[in-house]
Amino acid sequence: MRSDPKHLQAALTAWCRLLGDANVQCDAATLGQLSQDTMRSPAHACARLRPASSDQVAACLAIARQYGIALQPASTGHNWGYGSVATAHNRCVQLDLSRMDKILDFDEALAVVTLEPGVTQAALADYLASRGLPFLTPVTGAGPTCSVLANALERGFGITPVTDHWQAVMGLEAILPDGQHYRSPMWAAGTTPCYKWGVGPYLDGLFGQSGLGVVTKMSIALVRRPQVVQPFYFWVDSGAQLPAALDGVKRILDRCGGQVGGINLMNSTRLLSMAYNDQPLTRLSPDERDAAARSLALPAWMGVGSIYCEHAQLASVKGIIRSELRRFSSRYQFRSQRQLVLAERALRLLPGAWSRRWQLTLGKLRMGVELMHGQPNQVALPLAYAGGARPRPGALLDPARDNCGLIWYAPVLPLRSQQVATFVGQMEQLCLGQQLPCPVTLTTLSGRAIDCTVPLLFDRDDSQASGRAEDCYRQLFASGRQQGVLPYRVPLAFMDLLAEAQGSAWQLGQRLKAALDPQHLLAPGRYCSLPTITECPPAAMEPQL
Numbered sequence: 001m002r003s004d005p006k007h008l009q010a011a012l013t014a015w016c017r018l019l020g021d022a023n024v025q026c027d028a029a030t031l032g033q034l035s036q037d038t039m040r041s042p043a044h045a046c047a048r049l050r051p052a053s054s055d056q057v058a059a060c061l062a063i064a065r066q067y068g069i070a071l072q073p074a075s076t077g078h079n080w081g082y083g084s085v086a087t088a089h090n091r092c093v094q095l096d097l098s099r100m101d102k103i104l105d106f107d108e109a110l111a112v113v114t115l116e117p118g119v120t121q122a123a124l125a126d127y128l129a130s131r132g133l134p135f136l137t138p139v140t141g142a143g144p145t146c147s148v149l150a151n152a153l154e155r156g157f158g159i160t161p162v163t164d165h166w167q168a169v170m171g172l173e174a175i176l177p178d179g180q181h182y183r184s185p186m187w188a189a190g191t192t193p194c195y196k197w198g199v200g201p202y203l204d205g206l207f208g209q210s211g212l213g214v215v216t217k218m219s220i221a222l223v224r225r226p227q228v229v230q231p232f233y234f235w236v237d238s239g240a241q242l243p244a245a246l247d248g249v250k251r252i253l254d255r256c257g258g259q260v261g262g263i264n265l266m267n268s269t270r271l272l273s274m275a276y277n278d279q280p281l282t283r284l285s286p287d288e289r290d291a292a293a294r295s296l297a298l299p300a301w302m303g304v305g306s307i308y309c310e311h312a313q314l315a316s317v318k319g320i321i322r323s324e325l326r327r328f329s330s331r332y333q334f335r336s337q338r339q340l341v342l343a344e345r346a347l348r349l350l351p352g353a354w355s356r357r358w359q360l361t362l363g364k365l366r367m368g369v370e371l372m373h374g375q376p377n378q379v380a381l382p383l384a385y386a387g388g389a390r391p392r393p394g395a396l397l398d399p400a401r402d403n404c405g406l407i408w409y410a411p412v413l414p415l416r417s418q419q420v421a422t423f424v425g426q427m428e429q430l431c432l433g434q435q436l437p438c439p440v441t442l443t444t445l446s447g448r449a450i451d452c453t454v455p456l457l458f459d460r461d462d463s464q465a466s467g468r469a470e471d472c473y474r475q476l477f478a479s480g481r482q483q484g485v486l487p488y489r490v491p492l493a494f495m496d497l498l499a500e501a502q503g504s505a506w507q508l509g510q511r512l513k514a515a516l517d518p519q520h521l522l523a524p525g526r527y528c529s530l531p532t533i534t535e536c537p538p539a540a541m542e543p544q545l
Helices: 005-020 028-034 054-067 119-129 150-152 240-258 268-273 286-295 311-325 338-345 354-371 381-385 415-431 464-484 495-503 504-514
Strands: 071-074 093-096 102-108 112-115 169-175 181-183 212-220 228-236 266-267 301-309 331-335 404-409 412-413 441-444 450-458
Touching: 005 054, 005 240, 054 071, 054 093, 054 169, 054 212, 071 450, 102 119, 150 212, 212 240, 228 240, 228 311, 228 354, 240 266, 240 311, 240 415, 240 441, 268 286, 268 381, 301 311, 301 354, 311 331, 338 450, 381 404, 381 450, 404 464, 412 415, 415 450, 450 464
Parallel strands: 071 093
Antiparallel strands: 102 112, 112 212, 169 181, 169 212, 228 301, 228 331, 266 301, 266 441, 404 450, 412 450, 441 450
């Protein structure tokens, strides 16, 4: 990998000829944006390219190969808590795909949308709403400004009926490191992909969580909006009851099948982050967090799920869920979006801090129901600010821009109740040892698997707090690995931890990377160990056009 200053300058000049000066950016403002992060990542890009088409992406890769310059693709760059737009080294150039923001086709009969990397959750939701198309946007807690395509590539998940967003990918087009185009085998020109697996080896999967190509188009199956979207909530008063609650959740999923989306279980610390605004969560001692939770009557765990069905099915499905909830929950409710709005309005008529706090809680529950309806919003993003960062007034939340301290640890476990409960207890102890809160959300991915998500929250301006968060992540990873448990995705800063954990799978990935990208110029270090790089002097990091 050459990537020296002279070659970098020559490549930037060539990219300017290809894309125009306005779309090759290495000014101070751009470099400031590229350095925005929620953690101490390895490095950040020294320039940004903004292609507008697949052909331009291929040409950008050709120039990168000619001059030996590494490229890091990003769709919208809102990969908060996983590295944002971080790179493996500081001579990497960001390949910003956000200008490629077209919804290319929607086949209503097959419910398949074909789109580019820059299409956000909000853009897809607006497209469907403006055309009266009754389908759900595959939303996530990351918010409306995040790429639909990139979230699927990262194997993201949500709570709508197709919980696993990669599962919904029917086909894709990608540019390989050598500039060749790849297209799914059953995706012929003028047709809509309708069969995920194609024929022969399943090669589409190579582009998920990898640096083996730049995906420029993707076809995703959407879910038709059902007649009924019915949220339900349940309370679990004691941590000792968590195994029984998980058993009950599993039975609900097994009995109700696709009529129930992903079910979330949130511990009291996670609930506190939603309902308590007196001071940052990280500044409360464990005893103070417990006292605050008691003052708000928060349970040890609260569950949230949603029924997706036809009117004729609702009573039956509710009956199944009710029969299971009675076995472990102290309280449960079925509440519609309209009922939450009315309760929120009623509370506005009551004075006092109690009323204001419950207005806030009900407002967040209502926004959670919007997500269940496939309407993207920012209800989950305030969590990133629990380390003390402040949002920019009048602007959409952006944890990287606002210097939030956030690292996601998101292991996937078998849905075995006692194993999950024990694992949660171990995570809480490790976080306590590093003076960090442990807000846990358990999200069912199926009746067999559950994601156990913990945001490590800290003050980014405090180097000691940053160091404790990094140490905590490594301890969590090591503890999970000893039990055969790995995160479903990993921040770039911690990719080295996978080298020992993946064994033969890691080795095969290395062989594929060496065959397709021998110079490691595309997304270097991403889910693949990085060759040794000799850094150049800092003065060479400021190329001039």
